[in-house]
Amino acid sequence: MNVLVADLLGRRPRYSHNPADSYRALARRLNISAVDLASVGSEPRRLDFTSGTEKVGDEALSVQDVRDAS
Amino acid sequence: MQQLPERRYKDMLDDHTGVLTEDQRGGNTTLLVGDAVVQVYADKRAVIPEVRLTFSAPAVLDGHNRDPLPLWLLPDVAEAVWMGVSSELTGMPAYEELRVTRLDLARDFVGVDSIPRTLWGISQLPVQRARVDRLERGENGTWQTLTRGTKGSRWRVVSYGKSEELLEKAARTRDDERAELLRAVAADCAGRQRWELQMRRAVLLDERVASVRLDEERMFTMSQRYFARTRSVTSSAARSD
Numbered sequence: 001m002n003v004l005v006a007d008l009l010g011r012r013p014r015y016s017h018n019p020a021d022s023y024r025a026l027a028r029r030l031n032i033s034a035v036d037l038a039s040v041g042s043e044p045r046r047l048d049f050t051s052g053t054e055k056v057g058d059e060a061l062s063v064q065d066v067r068d069a070s
Numbered sequence: 071m072q073q074l075p076e077r078r079y080k081d082m083l084d085d086h087t088g089v090l091t092e093d094q095r096g097g098n099t100t101l102l103v104g105d106a107v108v109q110v111y112a113d114k115r116a117v118i119p120e121v122r123l124t125f126s127a128p129a130v131l132d133g134h135n136r137d138p139l140p141l142w143l144l145p146d147v148a149e150a151v152w153m154g155v156s157s158e159l160t161g162m163p164a165y166e167e168l169r170v171t172r173l174d175l176a177r178d179f180v181g182v183d184s185i186p187r188t189l190w191g192i193s194q195l196p197v198q199r200a201r202v203d204r205l206e207r208g209e210n211g212t213w214q215t216l217t218r219g220t221k222g223s224r225w226r227v228v229s230y231g232k233s234e235e236l237l238e239k240a241a242r243t244r245d246d247e248r249a250e251l252l253r254a255v256a257a258d259c260a261g262r263q264r265w266e267l268q269m270r271r272a273v274l275l276d277e278r279v280a281s282v283r284l285d286e287e288r289m290f291t292m293s294q295r296y297f298a299r300t301r302s303v304t305s306s307a308a309r310s311d
Binding site for chain 2: 018045047048049050052053054056
């Protein structure tokens, strides 16, 4: 089911094995608007809890702080 | 409870006499303390009757909740609210009996380039065991609020653009002066994304949080744990998995 939904979405399959996640993802995809598409960039982005800022690019790829906390 | 304008009753039937009597179970009202509205609920259904005070701590001081209250100020604000309510209503329990049964811990992210995009990116990451998981649009048509957490009343995480939320509040209020204040503070926090951990009684008990004297470092670490648990960390293109 995950692969089917991923095909429908034109994306790679996710790691969740819960079909509900796939259905939600599909429903959300269908609900996307032109405004949302226009703002999507290709750079990695991450909210950094420690600094309270959004990290962009290479900085976003380090997730050490979260692994420490979880 | 006679002082509370809205009261709740339950009809009680005496099996022997057939007489029906009204048993007062609780009541509620709202009071103004400082610059904030405090909701007061009295409930005597529990083994120990309780009075619940619900208020936004930063709003008591500032009249709005743009900035989270520093935790070290919470005991003073809670005491001020308790005193304000006690001066209006008689029979309030002693301040020392006050226990936290609902706590919102906020973490702000500043300078976020596009809050709708960030919310969208996070929403695409599936979370385990989340019974509430929804992304909603604001009145301007873009993604405004992401909610994740457990069904019912344990805990929930809500993330949204603070400026947009304040502007929506300003549009809803009928008080012109308040609307002007909200618009002014909203203008000062563009690009600020609030992440809010809302904790209720059961999870506060599990986390051993009861007193209004909260340990700042412990609360920070605890928030960070829930932040990671709801996958709030990663936005659209950065996938840690």
